[in-house]
Amino acid sequence: MEKLFEPGKIARMELKNRLCMAPMGTSLAGPQGEISQRMIEYYRARARGGVGLVITEIVMPEFNPARALMFGTGTPAVGSAGNIRLFTELAEAVHDYGAKIAIQLTCGNGRLGGLEDYPEVQAVSPSPVPTELAPNRIPRELTVSEIEYIVAAQGKAAAKLKRANIDAIEIHAHGGYLMAQFMSPIVNKRTDKYGGDLDGRLRFPLESIQAIKAAAGNDFPLIFRYAIDEFVEGGRGIAESQEVARRLEAAGVHAIDISGGAGGFRIGSSWVFPPSYLPEGTYVHLAEAIKKAVKIPVITAGRLGDCSMASRVLEDGNADFISLGRPVLCDPDLPRKWATGHPEEVRRCISCNVCQTRGGGYIHCALNPLAGRELAYHEPQKAERKKKVMVIGAGPGGMEAARVAALRGHDVVLYEKTKQLGGGQLKIAMVPPHKDDLQNIIDYYDAQFKKLKNVTVRLGAEANADLVKKEKPDAVVIAVGNEPIIPDLPGVTGRNAVTAEAVLAGEAKVGSSAVVIGAGMVGCETANYLAQQGKAVTILSRRDASQSAIDVPVHHRTHLLRMLAEKSVKIIGPRTVVEITNQGVVTEDAQKKREVVPADTVVLARGRKPLTGLVSEIAKMVDEYTVIGDAKETRSIKDAIWEGFRYCNEL
Known part of the structure; x- marks a missing residue:
């Protein structure tokens, strides 16, 4: 050095x-x-x-x-x-x-x-x-x-x-x-x-x-x-x-x-x-x-x-x-x-x-809300009154909320139902090839929480309405994330149908061939992960195949599509999924022509929806609360971290 x-x-x-x-x-x-x-x-x-x-x-x-x-x-x-x-x-x-x-x-x-x-x-x-x-x-x-x-x-x-x-x-x-x-x-x-x-x-x-x-x-x-x-x-x-x-x-x-x-x-x-x-x-x-x-x-x-x-x-x-x-x-x-x-x-x-890839907007950073905004924002300052703050969910937004609230001088307890910082989603997101940089997020907050004496991190602890009622916090940050959308399809509950999240978490076995339903970032990265294991993989897209991974930043998208091509991953689209069977997936093209795409395992990657169960209950008990990140709307790491920063910087 x-x-x-x-x-x-x-x-x-x-x-x-x-x-x-x-x-x-x-x-x-x-x-x-x-x-x-x-x-x-x-x-x-x-x-x-x-x-x-x-x-x-x-x-x-x-x-x-x-x-x-x-x-x-x-x-x-x-x-x-x-x-x-x-x-x-x-x-x-x-x-x-x-x-x-x-x-x-x-x-x-x-x-x-x-x-x-x-x-x-x-x-x-x-x-x-x-x-x-x-x-x-x-x-x-x-x-x-x-x-x-x-x-x-x-x-x-x-x-x-x-x-x-x-x-x-x-x-x-x-x-x-x-x-x-x-x-x-x-x-x-x-x-x-x-x-x-x-x-x-x-x-x-x-x-x-x-x-x-x-x-x-x-x-x-x-x-x-x-x-x-x-x-x-x-x-x-x-x-x-x-x-x-x-x-x-x-x-x-x-x-x-x-x-x-x-x-x-x-x-x-x-x-x-x-x-x-x-x-x-x-x-x-x-x-x-x-x-x-x-x-x-x-x-x-x-x-x-x-x-x-x-x-x-x-x-x-x-x-x-x-x-x-x-x-x-x-x-x-x-x-x-x-x-x-x-x-x-x-x-x-x-x-x-x-x-x-900011579309002509000002410079900014997913992990640093102050970047490009140094004139308007500063590192958090001490609040006039100390509060008892409960943060539910230790994903990126929850961790940033806990960090900022602690720097403001509040007493903070961060609850995470899994046994690691980052929550389930961030850990899963690291699994596909070349995504291990996401560990940087966890390492940073882990170091911060070891320095901050007014943050208590409780892993393996699921916070519910009863706990909120018992703890009587002054403010609650709800950062519980989201869950997979399960499409309403015949056969979706069959034993050969699994979610992309279950695959990446190691909770689902995948046969020698797989069809991934969904050609967004999650679907394409899961396909890349499976193909790297030697599986024969086909991706089904609702859009034209040329629009695959369209939600991936352009510099990444080029390399992701290149890797899929090198691993002989097939991308078929536009196709409508009609049914999941033991033989694979029944699809329909624009001319209503049906075809069975064979697969041992069908992987669902059709997006995610917010987990909203806690919100209405907490609203009845706590006057000062907010919902951030994917618990509010399924978006990006940047949105979660920025929302955690903005709310707690004014708390």
Whole structure:
């Protein structure tokens, strides 16, 4: 661990440790790219937490919808003198805690679009090559004069940022955005000086480097982030990226920041924000390859939220700096907790990518309700009056409710009918392949409850109305979760019909072949689990088969469907289930044609419904109560945790 906290250096920039905050979009800027106080507090929290270098989200050189430099609303821009003053304030907020700040300068979205607020602006690219995800949206090819304008704009922005006391600039050339498109052989099909061979494809980024260095100074720290492997057939791979690294070093780049994947491609985009289906240390092998090619420092990211793994990457010489994006979104104090020898107290990221699939909304985190809301919320403060609080259910929402209520100074008793924190549902959710990150949630709350002396955890204790009446609490949080929906079908009570929950809990035996009724996340993950055991699995969907796992975040969905295909899991849809028999499942297609899908075991995965029995009884006994999480409505871990936080933070 000591290596993580050794001082480091990038060009003239001295850093107090080897931990960086990775760039992540927040959408916290104003409608014309203004730096907001909310954004400043967001970055202040990460600097306070102990990173040595904060690398910001993408920043546009200027706010100009008529040019190709644009991202969507909420993206900051260098822009006016007034905004430069706010960049100075942002730098001061980071410097107050001994950290340095690098602005990630972008040249635009390119063919990935993202300009819904500016429908008159056509997406642009080096070539009129559409994305796999929007094949009918043909981007316009940039002219040479437009490219020259973008190059010059980056130089002007760099000069302004230097005057604002920004410590470094990182060039945004990853994720499949505009500069990455110029560098990619599969996207850049130009025949002029900006395309063709590697010399042509690197001309735009190298001219951008020259413009920035001319404006900010040759010794002004300059970092370049790009994908070492696009993970796309025909795209750039490791060998070419090593040559790119050598040319960047020769051009005066002071450090290389490692990324992977390419937006706009189904598989490539799923590597940009590595989901839990990809291994920890996702990009470490890419960093190792670049370390062999250059002498300048190498920064790497990619599921490095485990202290031991991050330390090992540096000790093995695979990188010089560790970049943490989602881990410090989830817990800004992660570096401090690592440094003081308390990694068990870190609220560890589960790589769920809720933060990256937010539909244009503000940055947020499933596990940390304060993320992106640091200006409005703070860690819980002591309440004016101590209360006796009963929390029923130790799932994610119940555990967060108990933690926050205890921090408010209340006396809290947390009841859980199963014999482990997390409740039955969270434990079951960890069973399918690559879902063990969910254990991070339990580990965090377990460590918190050991610290908090005013929380009593009672496992294997089912709370009922009689207990509530006996204990006479001042407030009750009902977080009892939900239960499977059993469809009204002939044969559903047969011995060969079981729920997905029973399968994952190890309570039901499954034969050599299985039909899973339901193609949502639970159905697909259960099918993946069974297929991994060597079962022959078929999924029946009410929708078209192409809509399977539609409720799974997009970065995860790609890999989940890939794994199902690799394990020969069949997905049939749209089909209506008519009956369950001893032979399997009778289905009906859109033409009312019936077919029996054979199976030894039929697995029900048709959704879940709230457990509501306690609510009406408690309402008669306690004035102050609330229902949170799946007990209120079947939703996500994020909804449960946020509701637990919000209610108890005002209790």
